[in-house]
Amino acid sequence: MVKICCIGAGYVGGPTMAVIAVKCPSIEVAVVDISISRIQAWNSDHLPIYEPGLDEVVKQRRGKNLFFSTDIERHVAEADIVFVSVNTPTKTRGLGAGKAADLTYWESAARMIRQDCRREILSNPEFLAEGTAILDLFNPDRVLIGGRETSDGRKAVETLKSVYAHWVPEDKILCTNLWSAELSKLAANAFLAQRISSVNAMSALCEATGADVAQVAHAIGTDSRIGPKFLKASVGFGGSCFQKDILNLVYICECNGLAEVAGYWKQVIKVNDYQKSRFVNRVVSSMFNTVAGKKVAILGFAFKKDTGDTRETAAIDVCKGLIGDKAHLRIYDPQVSEEQIQRDLALNKFEWDHPAHLQPPAAGADKQVSVVGDAYEAAKGAHAVCVLTEWGEFKGLDYGRIYEGMQKPAFVFDGRNVVDVEKLREIGFIVYSIGKPMDSWLKDMPAVA
Numbered sequence: 001m002v003k004i005c006c007i008g009a010g011y012v013g014g015p016t017m018a019v020i021a022v023k024c025p026s027i028e029v030a031v032v033d034i035s036i037s038r039i040q041a042w043n044s045d046h047l048p049i050y051e052p053g054l055d056e057v058v059k060q061r062r063g064k065n066l067f068f069s070t071d072i073e074r075h076v077a078e079a080d081i082v083f084v085s086v087n088t089p090t091k092t093r094g095l096g097a098g099k100a101a102d103l104t105y106w107e108s109a110a111r112m113i114r115q116d117c118r119r120e121i122l123s124n125p126e127f128l129a130e131g132t133a134i135l136d137l138f139n140p141d142r143v144l145i146g147g148r149e150t151s152d153g154r155k156a157v158e159t160l161k162s163v164y165a166h167w168v169p170e171d172k173i174l175c176t177n178l179w180s181a182e183l184s185k186l187a188a189n190a191f192l193a194q195r196i197s198s199v200n201a202m203s204a205l206c207e208a209t210g211a212d213v214a215q216v217a218h219a220i221g222t223d224s225r226i227g228p229k230f231l232k233a234s235v236g237f238g239g240s241c242f243q244k245d246i247l248n249l250v251y252i253c254e255c256n257g258l259a260e261v262a263g264y265w266k267q268v269i270k271v272n273d274y275q276k277s278r279f280v281n282r283v284v285s286s287m288f289n290t291v292a293g294k295k296v297a298i299l300g301f302a303f304k305k306d307t308g309d310t311r312e313t314a315a316i317d318v319c320k321g322l323i324g325d326k327a328h329l330r331i332y333d334p335q336v337s338e339e340q341i342q343r344d345l346a347l348n349k350f351e352w353d354h355p356a357h358l359q360p361p362a363a364g365a366d367k368q369v370s371v372v373g374d375a376y377e378a379a380k381g382a383h384a385v386c387v388l389t390e391w392g393e394f395k396g397l398d399y400g401r402i403y404e405g406m407q408k409p410a411f412v413f414d415g416r417n418v419v420d421v422e423k424l425r426e427i428g429f430i431v432y433s434i435g436k437p438m439d440s441w442l443k444d445m446p447a448v449a
C-alpha cells in the first residue's frame, strides 16, 4: 500500500490530505504536526478549522486510511511520499525582514525528512481558497507539479501525478520545472490580489465622481478578456497568503536586481493598506471627526465569509484604527471566538504566522473591545455599524429593529457592499458603502483620502 505523510495539519495539510484519502482509498494518509492540541482536535468531533464540507470528508475516512498523529518520525520514515505544509511566515528580523519568507519551520521539517533517507524534491503549490477548500480540492482548475529535469526528477513527478490522477483529469495536471512552479504560486496570488487592488482603487474614484463601483465592475467584467471574477470592491483583501506571497515576490525581484518589477508589485499592497485606512478615515470624519467614547458595532471579523480564519483580515487594521481614535467596539462574527479576536488585536504585524504554541502569550483583553453573540446585541445602543465581512446573515438582518436600538444619527459603514443602501436610507440611516454614490451628509463631511 502506498503511504503518504503530510507534515503540517493546518488549513492546507488537513483538507488536502482528507480529500486525497477520500479519492484514493488504496493510499494510506497520515497527517502529522508538532501541535498536540491541533492533532487532538483533528481526532475529535470539533475539527481545528471551520471549512464547509470538511467534517463529512474527515468522518468518512478517519481511522480507515486517514490518520492524524504527533508521531512525526515514524510516519515520515514509513512514507513513500512526504508533503510539507508548514508555516512560512514573513521574516520580522534580519536579512529580508518584512518581506522574505521565514523558512525556519520548513527547514526543520526538511532536516527531519533528510534523517530518514534521500528523497527527490518537488514543488506542488496548493491553490485552494478558504471557505471553498473542499470544492476546490475536488475540482481544481489545475494541479501544478514542479520537479528537477533529471530522470529521478521526472520519475518523482510521475509518482505524484499518479496520486492526483485518481480524480483530476490528466490535462489539468501541469508539470513544470521547480522555479516555474514556485513562481507560478506567487504570481497567481499576486495577479488575484492585483485585481482587488485595481477595483478598490476604482472604488475611491467612484466615490469621488458619483459612479457605482458595482456597475463599473460589472461593465468591465463582461469583457471576456477581463472576466467577472475577483472584481468585488471591499475594505481590503486579507488572508494568510496574498500579502505574504507578494512581499516574498518583491523580495525575490529585489534579490535579482529588478527594482522596477518589485516596485510594481509593492503597489498592490500599498493600495490595500490605503483602502483600509481610507475606510477608517471615512468612519471617523462622518461622525463629526471623532469616535472617542462612541460605540461602534463591528459585524464580521474573519477575512472573508465561510471561514473562521482571521489571518491578515482587514478587520484587524480597521479595528485598531478605530480603537486608536478611542472608539468602543462591540464585535460579532459567527465563526470567530472572543479569544481569537482579542489575540489578533494584541499581536504585532506578521506575528500570527507561527505554530500556535510558539506565539507570544495572549495579552489581557482590550478594555475598548467586547465580543458579543449576535448582530443585534452588537448594534444595541451603538452610534455606528461597520460591516467588515460579507457573511450572508448580514444581508437578511432586520435593519429597522437595529435602527430603533441605536443612537441617532445612526450610521452604517458597509465595507463589503452587503446592505441594501436605498432601503437603509429610507429607514433613516446615514449609509456609506464602498465605491457607491454618497448621500449628502457624507459629501458634506469630506474624509482625508
Ligand SMILES: NC(=O)C1=CN([C@@H]2O[C@H](COP(=O)(O)OP(=O)(O)OC[C@H]3O[C@@H](n4cnc5c(N)ncnc54)[C@H](O)[C@@H]3O)[C@@H](O)[C@H]2O)C=CC1
Binding pocket: 007, 008, 009, 010, 011, 012, 013, 032, 033, 034, 035, 038, 072, 085, 086, 087, 088, 105, 106, 108, 109, 126, 127, 128, 129, 130, 240, 241, 354, 355, 356
Ligand atoms: N491557507 C491557505 O489557504 C493556503 C496556504 N498555503 C501555504 O501552505 C503552508 C501552510 O499553510 P496553512 O495550512 O494555512 O498554515 P497553518 O498555520 O494552518 O498550518 C501549519 C501547521 O504546521 C505545523 N508545523 C510547523 N512546523 C512544523 C514542523 N517542523 N513539524 C510538524 N508540524 C509543523 C504547525 O503546528 C501548524 O499546525 C504555508 O506555506 C502557506 O503559505 C498555500 C495555499 C493556500
Ligand SMILES: O=C(O)[C@H]1O[C@H](OP(=O)(O)OP(=O)(O)OC[C@H]2O[C@@H](n3ccc(=O)[nH]c3=O)[C@H](O)[C@@H]2O)[C@H](O)[C@@H](O)[C@@H]1O
Binding pocket: 126, 127, 128, 129, 130, 131, 189, 192, 196, 229, 230, 231, 232, 233, 234, 235, 236, 237, 238, 239, 240, 241, 242, 303, 304, 305
Ligand atoms: O495561497 C493562498 O492562501 C490562497 O489565497 C487565496 O485564497 P484565500 O485567501 O483563501 O481567499 P480568496 O477568496 O482569494 O480571498 C482573499 C481576500 O480577497 C478578498 N476579495 C476576494 C475577491 C474579491 O472580488 N474581492 C475581495 O476583496 C476576500 O474577501 C479575502 O479577504 C487564493 O484565492 C487561493 O487560490 C490561494 O491558494
